[in-house]
Amino acid sequence: MTIIDRYILKKYLFTFGLMLLLFVPIGIMLNLAEQIGKMIDNEAPLMEIIVYYMNFTIYIGHLLFPIFLFLSIIFFTSKLAMNTEIVAILSSGVSFGRFLKPYWIGASIIAVMMLVMGMFIVPAASKGYNEFKFKYLKKGKKDRVTNNIFNQLGDRDYIYVSSFDPDRKIGYNFTFEHFGEDGELETKISAANIRWIPADSIYRLTSYTRRNLKEQTEHVERKRRLDTVFPFQIDDLTPVSYIAETKNLFELNDFIRDQRRKGASNVNSYVMVLYKRWALPITAFVLTIIGVAVSSIKRRGGMGVNLAFGIGVAFIYIFLDKVFGTLAEQSGFPPLLAVLIPNVIFGLVGIYLLQQAKR
16 A cells, blocks of 8 residues: 555544544433433442443444444545645546545445444344343333234244233243144144243143144143143244344344244344345445545535535435335335345445546
8 A cells, every 4th residue: 555545544444433432422421311310210230231331332333333434534535625635646646546445445444344243243232232221221111022922833833822921931821733744733732821930941831721633533631730841932932122133143044044934924124134234334335435525525615514414414324224124124125125225326326426526
């Protein structure tokens, strides 16, 4: 790399780090000011609060990486333009495409960091962040569906409970059905409730009834209580709403595959989490293009105009991302398209603005 490349790359990474150091503490303080009352009312331990804000920093900071990156590019590139440094670089015979090289290198470094964090570091932080939120900040609010739960365990096994208490690990009006290869019901187990007994790693059924059907003959077995095992975890009856966010890349792939096999109705929301993890690093390049194109030209109004434009673009991007994400989760819109469309739109806008800037 040339001296100019190292200079721009240093500015790129330094300003991005400065944005993180500036805005993350502000976000923590704003959140603390808003939630401190709930933490005190619900008697959240100090150590758990500290761990919560460590997770908060990783979880929220990673989501806002593209915005911090975008604003940092606009900030330092506008400063270069105002000091006529960009004009001097281009006048020395450096092409605009060559001028972009350190930006691509910086975007690549940030993209790799975002990818590794999103796949393997953020999931653990998300688990702690969400557990604390529902335990102390949203106390009493449900973090999962607890009524009329239906699940497919395998190709021919189905379970149902009318309601589930995740704290007590108990489900009510439990039904287990097993179908034969011909599609006919072979076994049906029903119970007033099913409770997980962790000490013995078993399920306890009360008011147990088992019906075996074979060749038009029904055999009925009843017991007041039965301890048994089933090929599922009690929390699999109804995973928490943020379950996909807490799994690393390999766990999430296995989880999505398992949910598809079970015929889960909300599998698109899990797929969206996976695709967004892959797409987030791409935004580093898309926003780098737009940021350089917007701020590399010296304008009347200076850096303030560029920053205002940058903030506006950031809000539009977030809006489109949320709209298409909601469509994918609630209306069956393809998750892949929901992730690609905002990036494609902004990528084309960036290329157009870059062509204008070259002139």
